[in-house]
Amino acid sequence: xxxxxxxxxxxxxxxxxxxxxxxxxxxxxxIGPHRQDVTAFQPSSSFVSITPSIRCKHTTSSLFxxxxxxxxxxxxxxxxxxxxxxxxxxxxxxxxxxxxxxxxILTSLxxxxxxxxxxxxxxxxxxxxxxxxNMSHLIKQVKGEGNGVALTPFASHCFGVAFARWLLQREEGxxxxxxxxxxxxxxxxxxxxxxxxxxxxxxxxLADAFARGAESVDGVTKPVRVLYTGVTTTPSxxxxxxxxxxxxxxxxxxxxxxxxxxxxxxxxxxxxxxxxDIDELIVLAQEEATQWYDMGIxxxxxxxxxxxxxxxxxxxxxxxxxKQAIGREVDPNPNPAKPLSNLNIVVNPGNGSGSFFSDLLRxxxxxxxxxxxxxxxxxxxxxxxxxNPEKKEMVDETIRACEECNADVGIMFDTDADRSGFVLPRSxxxxxxxxxxxxxxxxxxIALLSVIFSSSNPGSTIVTDSTTSEGLxxxxxxxxxxxxxxxxxxxxxxxxxxELQGSEMAIETSGHCALRENGWVDDGTYTAVKIIxxxxxxKGKGSLLDLISELEEMPFDVEYRVKAKDGLxxxxxxxxxxxxKSLEEKCSAEKEWTLDEDNLEGVRVRLSSGGFFMIRQxxxxxxxxxxxxxxxxxxxxxxxxxxxxxLFSEHAPVLDLSAIER
Numbered sequence: 001x002x003x004x005x006x007x008x009x010x011x012x013x014x015x016x017x018x019x020x021x022x023x024x025x026x027x028x029x030x031i032g033p034h035r036q037d038v039t040a041f042q043p044s045s046s047f048v049s050i051t052p053s054i055r056c057k058h059t060t061s062s063l064f065x066x067x068x069x070x071x072x073x074x075x076x077x078x079x080x081x082x083x084x085x086x087x088x089x090x091x092x093x094x095x096x097x098x099x100x101x102x103x104x105i106l107t108s109l110x111x112x113x114x115x116x117x118x119x120x121x122x123x124x125x126x127x128x129x130x131x132x133x134n135m136s137h138l139i140k141q142v143k144g145e146g147n148g149v150a151l152t153p154f155a156s157h158c159f160g161v162a163f164a165r166w167l168l169q170r171e172e173g174x175x176x177x178x179x180x181x182x183x184x185x186x187x188x189x190x191x192x193x194x195x196x197x198x199x200x201x202x203x204x205x206l207a208d209a210f211a212r213g214a215e216s217v218d219g220v221t222k223p224v225r226v227l228y229t230g231v232t233t234t235p236s237x238x239x240x241x242x243x244x245x246x247x248x249x250x251x252x253x254x255x256x257x258x259x260x261x262x263x264x265x266x267x268x269x270x271x272x273x274x275x276x277d278i279d280e281l282i283v284l285a286q287e288e289a290t291q292w293y294d295m296g297i298x299x300x301x302x303x304x305x306x307x308x309x310x311x312x313x314x315x316x317x318x319x320x321x322x323k324q325a326i327g328r329e330v331d332p333n334p335n336p337a338k339p340l341s342n343l344n345i346v347v348n349p350g351n352g353s354g355s356f357f358s359d360l361l362r363x364x365x366x367x368x369x370x371x372x373x374x375x376x377x378x379x380x381x382x383x384x385x386x387x388n389p390e391k392k393e394m395v396d397e398t399i400r401a402c403e404e405c406n407a408d409v410g411i412m413f414d415t416d417a418d419r420s421g422f423v424l425p426r427s428x429x430x431x432x433x434x435x436x437x438x439x440x441x442x443x444x445x446i447a448l449l450s451v452i453f454s455s456s457n458p459g460s461t462i463v464t465d466s467t468t469s470e471g472l473x474x475x476x477x478x479x480x481x482x483x484x485x486x487x488x489x490x491x492x493x494x495x496x497x498x499e500l501q502g503s504e505m506a507i508e509t510s511g512h513c514a515l516r517e518n519g520w521v522d523d524g525t526y527t528a529v530k531i532i533x534x535x536x537x538x539k540g541k542g543s544l545l546d547l548i549s550e551l552e553e554m555p556f557d558v559e560y561r562v563k564a565k566d567g568l569x570x571x572x573x574x575x576x577x578x579x580x581k582s583l584e585e586k587c588s589a590e591k592e593w594t595l596d597e598d599n600l601e602g603v604r605v606r607l608s609s610g611g612f613f614m615i616r617q618x619x620x621x622x623x624x625x626x627x628x629x630x631x632x633x634x635x636x637x638x639x640x641x642x643x644x645x646x647l648f649s650e651h652a653p654v655l656d657l658s659a660i661e662r
Contacts, residue, residue, distance in 0.1 A: 105289050112150040120259070151261075194229055194247070231416065233353045257389075339365065345410075349373060353413075421440070467509050493506040555630075560628070575655060579651070611628070
């Protein structure tokens with residue numbers, strides 16, 4: 001502050017003339033250009049805030065001492081909190097006085113948010129030693145290689161601390177009655193958090209880091225206790241909470257994403273955490289990361305020693321709840337101990353967490369000898385890769401397995417078994433020989449499940465995502481049901497169903513399905529329970545596909561994904577807004593188009609032939625989705641794809657249009 005009041009330009013010249021120390025020269029060089037702005041940098045009230053538009057210097061050189069030449073230029077940059085900090089690397093300080101290495105870490109924690117989950121590319125670091133600067137470098141390296149945001153054991157540790165603190169903070173405002181109702185089951189008045197994971201190998205390292213972080217939190221009124229239940233499913237974690245086996249839970253999974261990805265989903269006794277809850281966790285995780293940055297060291301890790309906390313095995317309990325559900329659903333049930341003894345079922349969990357479901361069905365009497373990929377394996381070694389019931393390869397191999405053993409149904413799960421898909425025979429002869437297997441997914445799955453509710457809950461509401469077909473709406477009306485089409489994203493659909501009186505099911509075309517009777521948790525295994533019970537109750541009465549024969553399906557149903565070349569959400573947002581405006585204006589001039597005024601996401605246009613097309617922006621990726629449903633490909637090309645290609649071509653410099661061009 002003293003030096004800032006000196007005429008540094010004259011002082012610097014005299015200092016250099018007299019051969020002063022290089023350190024003093026460097027200090028005066030820094031102060032001189034900034035003297036006029038000494039009071040401009042005021043600490044922000046929140047260390048994560050970002051000034052929308054600032055004057056700064058950025059450099060293309062590495063912050064970690066490589067020998068590459070660097071260039072520095074001055075620029076004015078306007079960006080949002082989601083802007084990549086590799087684009088603008090601060091050489092001094094930013095508007096919140098946050099050091100560059102720390103800002104990189106804090107930003108990466110925020111960028112892990114994916115709706116109501118956390119997701120990123122797994123990036124390992126040393127089990128012990130290392131500095132926060134190393135962590136910052138690792139995060140930048142992952143992003144620089146085009147792999148997005150890094151999910152590290154350090155980040156997992158910070159979120160373990162954050163989740164424990166978040167849970168304890170919620171209790172501070174609880175009444176005595178509420179605290180009593182929580183009824184802590186484990187330990188002497190302990191807050192208990194259960195950790196599970198899918199088979200990905202790096203899930204164990206992340207689980208250990210999370211456990212160490214959570215257990216490091218000292219509760220004012222109770223200690224934090226962490227349990228590890230190993231490989232399990234996402235819906236099972238909520239069951240453990242609501243059954244009182246734990247007070248909160250987290251599963252480490254990236255669902256159907258590639259094996260190098262991982263993530264986290266959080267649960268309390270009230271259900272899954274929502275987006276605002278995740279925002280609160282991020283702030284708490286950033287506070288924890290800042291404390292480690294101030295100390296300059298990394299938190300301790302168990303390394304290759306596994307997950308060092310109390311181990312439990314809760315999955316058998318969850319398995320038993322599903323068995324009981326099948327027993328209730330099968331009616332009449334002449335053999336309560338073996339209600340599925342007349343069924344031949346192929347289970348394909350794709351080496352994921354749903355592998356236990358085959359054993360469950362066998363114990364209930366089903367023949368599951370034709371099942372495949374039943375061993376959980378995080379390398380996903382078989383032909384389909386990471387399991388996804390929407391993936392053609394998984395559907396095709398399940399069909400082949402069903403054909404080989406004359407199966408009544410084939411069941412597919414994604415990695416963490418919160419989604420399912422099915423394969424059913426179109427024809428069954430008088431001898432029970434099945435043939436012409438077809439997938440039961442997307443609109444078909446919604447329609448068949450709705451048949452069940454048209455009988456059990458007449459007049460109820462079915463909430464779906466925005467991409468369902470025109471034919472599905474008509475089919476649900478024929479069943480006497482109401483159809484509410486809402487925003488894409490399973491959390492959006494579930495929350496809307498909770499709001500609506502008389503709703504019984506929230507389901508996406510992706511296979512995410514949550515039922516009121518099951519506590520609104522999206523559960524692929526419980527969806528399978530409903531389909532299996534319907535099959536058992538309808539055995540000998542023809543194919544289940546006959547129950548949805550009135551569902552109008554268009555021969556051409558394709559989704560195209562238009563990607564931003566720079567990989568930035570800001571790019572797709574700008575393009576989407578422009579194309580949407582042009583599209584809505586164009587609707588009045590196109591005879592074949594009718595704008596869907598009731599649509600709540602993107603732009604949906606009905607075609608005079610009976611199909612539709614719609615564009616919407618992806619929730620998490622720099623992608624614009626274009627879905628077209630039409631009577632044939634030629635009509636889709638002339639009436640929808642060609643006009644849309646013209647609109648998107650106006651933004652060709654920033655878009656990859658190859659999907660539509662093909």
